[in-house]
Amino acid sequence: MKGFKGNIWNMPTNHCNRLVHERMETNKHERHIRALESTRGMVDRACPKDHPHLKSKPKTRKLQEDRASEIQLENRILLQKMLNIDTKPSTLSTEALSRDRVNLKSIHGGAQRRELDRISAANQDLLRRLQGAKPSIDPRQWEEEEMDRQALKCRLSQNACRGRVPRLRMPE
Numbered sequence: 001m002k003g004f005k006g007n008i009w010n011m012p013t014n015h016c017n018r019l020v021h022e023r024m025e026t027n028k029h030e031r032h033i034r035a036l037e038s039t040r041g042m043v044d045r046a047c048p049k050d051h052p053h054l055k056s057k058p059k060t061r062k063l064q065e066d067r068a069s070e071i072q073l074e075n076r077i078l079l080q081k082m083l084n085i086d087t088k089p090s091t092l093s094t095e096a097l098s099r100d101r102v103n104l105k106s107i108h109g110g111a112q113r114r115e116l117d118r119i120s121a122a123n124q125d126l127l128r129r130l131q132g133a134k135p136s137i138d139p140r141q142w143e144e145e146e147m148d149r150q151a152l153k154c155r156l157s158q159n160a161c162r163g164r165v166p167r168l169r170m171p172e
Contacts, residue, residue: 029168036171 106112
């Protein structure tokens with residue numbers, strides 16, 4: 001045990017008494033807090049130097065303007081092509097296709113509708129039964145049992161060192 005000053009009863013690894021252990025932990029924590037409060041920062045917090053030539057970026061701005069003008073030109077060309085397609089009469093236009101369309105009717109439409117109605121009614125009946133069912137568990141009883149468990153836990157760990165959380169002050 002090099003460097004240890006004390007007797008066998010207050011060695012750091014021997015916790016013969018809860019009160020002695022708490023006092024030792026408090027003293028150790030206080031030394032730690034004092035050491036934290038006496039530290040100084042080693043980081044340079046000064047503002048960086050100002051470089052105005054990096055803020056304007058004329059070449060980047062020129063490239064962006066050129067790219068924007070190219071995109072604008074391509075958009076104008078595409079819009080013109082779309083207008084030409086839209087105004088030109090065609091056999092594939094929506095008006096011509098809707099005129100020639102034949103309405104379809106299902107052979108089994110009535111039976112499918114009756115089956116859908118039957119399933120909907122069964123679902124509604126099931127929903128009513130589920131909403132009217134009584135619960136099989138009691139949360140209040142769980143709360144009472146939990147309170148009893150917590151009281152027993154507190155009584156068991158009242159004089160033990162392991163369950164105790166020391167109230168140590170925090171650095172400011």
